[in-house]
Amino acid sequence: MTAPELQHAAGWDEVERLVVAGHDSARIAVGPDRDAALAAARAGIAAGHGPTPPRPWRSGRRVLIVLPTYDEASNLEAIVDAILRYVVADLLIVDDASPDGTGAIADRIAAARDCVRVLHRSGKQGLGTAYLAGFRDAIARGYERVFEMDADFSHPPWDLPRLLHAGEQAELVIGSRYVRGGSTAGWSMRRRLLSRGANWYARTLLGARVRDMTAGFRCYDVAALAKLDLDSVAAQGYAFQIEMVDRCRRAGMRIRELPIHFVDRRQGKSKMDARIAREALLLVPRLRARRGR
Numbered sequence: 001m002t003a004p005e006l007q008h009a010a011g012w013d014e015v016e017r018l019v020v021a022g023h024d025s026a027r028i029a030v031g032p033d034r035d036a037a038l039a040a041a042r043a044g045i046a047a048g049h050g051p052t053p054p055r056p057w058r059s060g061r062r063v064l065i066v067l068p069t070y071d072e073a074s075n076l077e078a079i080v081d082a083i084l085r086y087v088v089a090d091l092l093i094v095d096d097a098s099p100d101g102t103g104a105i106a107d108r109i110a111a112a113r114d115c116v117r118v119l120h121r122s123g124k125q126g127l128g129t130a131y132l133a134g135f136r137d138a139i140a141r142g143y144e145r146v147f148e149m150d151a152d153f154s155h156p157p158w159d160l161p162r163l164l165h166a167g168e169q170a171e172l173v174i175g176s177r178y179v180r181g182g183s184t185a186g187w188s189m190r191r192r193l194l195s196r197g198a199n200w201y202a203r204t205l206l207g208a209r210v211r212d213m214t215a216g217f218r219c220y221d222v223a224a225l226a227k228l229d230l231d232s233v234a235a236q237g238y239a240f241q242i243e244m245v246d247r248c249r250r251a252g253m254r255i256r257e258l259p260i261h262f263v264d265r266r267q268g269k270s271k272m273d274a275r276i277a278r279e280a281l282l283l284v285p286r287l288r289a290r291r292g293r
């Protein structure tokens with residue numbers, strides 16, 4: 001199979017139209033100067049870095065990207081480099097004393113780059129509290145946008161500016177696998193059914209229009225987040241993502257879903273397990289009861 005033709009888009013709205021029409025954002029060069037954008041993207045793709053822009057995109061916002069890590073030694077350095085090729089942002093790595101030494105790698109990256117900080121926690125405390133710690137940091141330090149993103153290359157770094165751009169018109173932007181133009185690749189049938197099933201279940205019980213409630217690639221407006229009662233969020237895995245969507249909806253926030261091509265991690269192991277699935281199964285009826293009150 002030959003890779004699809006490299007497309008050019010002058011700006012992020014045009015990228016969005018192309019992706020909705022079925023193009024992969026991994027094959028779109030973005031920038032007002034067509035020749036420069038295409039040349040940089042071609043060079044980036046040839047080097048295995050994706051459709052790199054001539055320079056990282058500057059949104060004009062203070063942006064924090066929260067990267068939770070647990071045993072991501074094989075991914076961390078590369079994902080940080082990848083992110084910073086696409087967007088001007090600060091990064092907060094939240095590491096839970098990973099047994100594989102991810103924390104030491106994070107410290108080394110932070111020492112070499114001013115825009116990277118590390119929060120070390122004493123043991124595996126779950127994804128939900130890792131993100132909450134990141135949100136609190138974003139609020140305390142005056143960031144305007146905060147991202148959730150996996151550290152395993154499942155969430156394409158070249159989509160960061162597109163989500164940021166959409167975040168000018170929504171308080172929550174979700175990189176969605178289940179809207180037109182979105183997809184998942186590399187997952188087993190079991191994993192696909194689990195994800196689809198969880199989304200169907202949560203959407204139906206909560207009456208939400210959001211198609212990908214469990215997505216972990218998101219851009220939040222920090223000012224809107226600060227108005228939520230984050231201290232009372234207890235969920236951890238997929239349940240955390242579902243609960244956050246539910247809270248944002250109830251707070252009247254504008255939510256936009258942008259299609260992304262999710263790819264299963266290239267390196268390392270998923271931390272998804274039966275406990276995380278069960279947590280979501282049990283939480284959704286509780287959220288539903290809460291909204292009834």
Ligand SMILES: Nc1nc2c(ncn2[C@@H]2O[C@H](COP(=O)(O)OP(=O)(O)O)[C@@H](O)[C@H]2O)c(=O)[nH]1
Nearest residue numbers: 068069070094096125126127130150151270271
């Ligand atoms: N700090 C922290 N990070 C975690 C924890 N569990 C998962 N992660 C990270 O959260 C991200 C998503 O987890 P992952 O295993 O990829 O889940 P999947 O994408 O649903 O298979 C990855 O970057 C993980 O390293 C945790 O308990 N603490």
Ligand SMILES: [Mg+2]
Nearest residue numbers: 150152154265
């Ligand atoms: Mg992942």
